Amino acid sequence: INSAGTATSRGTLNTSTGRVSMAHNGVRTSANQQIHIVDGTQRYIYDNTTSTLTGYTDFAAETTVFLDGYFIFNVKDTDRFYITSLYDGTTVDSDDFATAEGDPDIMQAVASDRRELFLFGKKTLEIWYNAGDPDNTFQRYQGGSTQTGLASPFAVSRFDNGICWLTENQRGDRLVAVLGEGYRPVIISTPEVNFRLSTYTTFSDAFSYVYQHEGHEFICFTFPSHKVTEVYDASTKEWHQRGHTIDGVFPNREKYNCHVFAFGKHLFGDVSNGNIYVLDTSVGTISGTRIPRERITPILTKEEQRIRISALQLDMQEGIGDPNSSTDTSMWLSYSKDGGHTFSDEIERSMGEAGEYDKRIIWRRLGHARNWIFKFRTWSPNPMVLKGAYARLYGER
Numbered sequence: 001i002n003s004a005g006t007a008t009s010r011g012t013l014n015t016s017t018g019r020v021s022m023a024h025n026g027v028r029t030s031a032n033q034q035i036h037i038v039d040g041t042q043r044y045i046y047d048n049t050t051s052t053l054t055g056y057t058d059f060a061a062e063t064t065v066f067l068d069g070y071f072i073f074n075v076k077d078t079d080r081f082y083i084t085s086l087y088d089g090t091t092v093d094s095d096d097f098a099t100a101e102g103d104p105d106i107m108q109a110v111a112s113d114r115r116e117l118f119l120f121g122k123k124t125l126e127i128w129y130n131a132g133d134p135d136n137t138f139q140r141y142q143g144g145s146t147q148t149g150l151a152s153p154f155a156v157s158r159f160d161n162g163i164c165w166l167t168e169n170q171r172g173d174r175l176v177a178v179l180g181e182g183y184r185p186v187i188i189s190t191p192e193v194n195f196r197l198s199t200y201t202t203f204s205d206a207f208s209y210v211y212q213h214e215g216h217e218f219i220c221f222t223f224p225s226h227k228v229t230e231v232y233d234a235s236t237k238e239w240h241q242r243g244h245t246i247d248g249v250f251p252n253r254e255k256y257n258c259h260v261f262a263f264g265k266h267l268f269g270d271v272s273n274g275n276i277y278v279l280d281t282s283v284g285t286i287s288g289t290r291i292p293r294e295r296i297t298p299i300l301t302k303e304e305q306r307i308r309i310s311a312l313q314l315d316m317q318e319g320i321g322d323p324n325s326s327t328d329t330s331m332w333l334s335y336s337k338d339g340g341h342t343f344s345d346e347i348e349r350s351m352g353e354a355g356e357y358d359k360r361i362i363w364r365r366l367g368h369a370r371n372w373i374f375k376f377r378t379w380s381p382n383p384m385v386l387k388g389a390y391a392r393l394y395g396e397r
Helices: 191-199
Strands: 021-024 034-038 043-047 052-056 061-067 070-075 080-083 097-099 107-113 116-121 125-130 138-146 156-159 162-168 176-179 185-187 207-213 216-223 228-233 238-242 256-262 265-270 276-278 293-296 306-316 329-336 347-352 361-369 371-378 386-396
Touching (some): 080 107, 107 156, 156 216, 191 228, 207 256, 347 361, 371 386
Parallel strands (some): 021 061
Antiparallel strands (some): 021 034, 061 070, 070 080, 080 097, 207 216, 216 228, 256 265, 265 276, 293 371, 306 361, 306 386, 329 347, 329 371
């Protein structure tokens, strides 16, 4: 696909479902450029010099990376990984393999970062490096192993100057971690996220991707079987969920199945129809379909005293709609008085027409309760700048 969005077919894989893994051999001249593609059943080499795609059935390769001149890949449902010839993925010596043997495990994926090779098993992780030995090119770091594996082959990404992945361990937990000092996993998922993860039953199809925009670096974990996308922001150290309408169903996971930054743009692939979208934060739609946005507050309480709220004001940037449209967009509020088990009917308030900058968004006479949770929701296509909320409240016995 070129910068104008024109697609040119370069060949066909022998599989039509599932994810693929790809790596480029780093050659920048027109000759000898190769892309190594693996789909879990076999591997392929796309040769940029001849514009040809060639399949190889020698190994059921599942994931691949390029490191120090070699394509490296793991073989599905085994503990082995192989390396190709130097800068040439067409040749693999059947004896040129190694196994992660610190604690024998089925290998889930290979990953690389800062010239280190990460071998993820289902319950373990080993870190290897290029030792320069012609007989054993890559060797394990002394102490470079941990009892924390990978829950899904595609749920690992380079993130925040390191490696981030959806973990799985021998004690049954699945959390999100980054690799810290001394090759020790550091859990970044919060108790709330960990609880949600504990309710999921299928992880084999989970995947992640990373992008950076306006100073925020995001890692997005999607769980297709559960129709959920969990997102972590490295800048704010906070989590949120994303979702779109897919095949008429909402709530759902986000539509994006993949991401790449190319031609100076963030490009996202649609899981439903193969469309490619360009990130534009000034647009609140996907191909004309509005994106729902929702914010739920923490519990507001004071030592189990009854709290009466006479007014609640949402502090946000008003009047930023389309100046060529008279559409009056709305924000809906619902609230819970029982810890989030149930919510009230939604109450609509206008966010104002374009240019109505002094518009106030206020809900009055909400009643009293011992604890409050507020849920704000909008389908407005306009940019959202939410700064906070203020309440006029009174404590009661």
